[in-house]
Amino acid sequence: MSLDKRVPCKLRPKTCLMFLVLVWWSSATPTQVLAFLITPPRVRLTGALFSIEGEKQKGVLHELNIFVREKQWTLRLAKAEFVAGTGRNRMVLQHLFPLSMRFVGPEDLIHPLLEAEIARKPLIIEGLLYAGTRTLFITAVEESEKAGSHRD
Numbered sequence: 001m002s003l004d005k006r007v008p009c010k011l012r013p014k015t016c017l018m019f020l021v022l023v024w025w026s027s028a029t030p031t032q033v034l035a036f037l038i039t040p041p042r043v044r045l046t047g048a049l050f051s052i053e054g055e056k057q058k059g060v061l062h063e064l065n066i067f068v069r070e071k072q073w074t075l076r077l078a079k080a081e082f083v084a085g086t087g088r089n090r091m092v093l094q095h096l097f098p099l100s101m102r103f104v105g106p107e108d109l110i111h112p113l114l115e116a117e118i119a120r121k122p123l124i125i126e127g128l129l130y131a132g133t134r135t136l137f138i139t140a141v142e143e144s145e146k147a148g149s150h151r152d
Helices: 009-027 030-037 089-096 107-114
Strands: 042-051 062-068 071-082 100-104 122-130 135-143
Touching (some): 071 107
Antiparallel strands (some): 062 071
């Protein structure tokens, strides 16, 4: 039996469209679908960047290995907080530690983090946290005396 006899002329475009949507939806992985549907939490990290070879320091909330393109840093966190309200603050942050994180974002925000002069300066870094991929999409970087540098 041909398509002409089973599907009326008025429904053929709708049927084709529904078929294409179904094919597209089934080809997307579940993580891609969830990432599209869920807005990542906005976080603010306060601390200082140190070279990866530096010694560990006591009294620091946590140290994260940070990758900014090819450059690797240790971020000594004085404070980590969620800017926008979300009910799973601690749970998301616990899944990141003590692992590493990748910073991505606009060139004007990423470029200063690649320079050696940024080391040991107190920073406040804000961005969207994609916990599943351990990626922070940076939306703001500022130097601040409040960040508290942890000097060796």
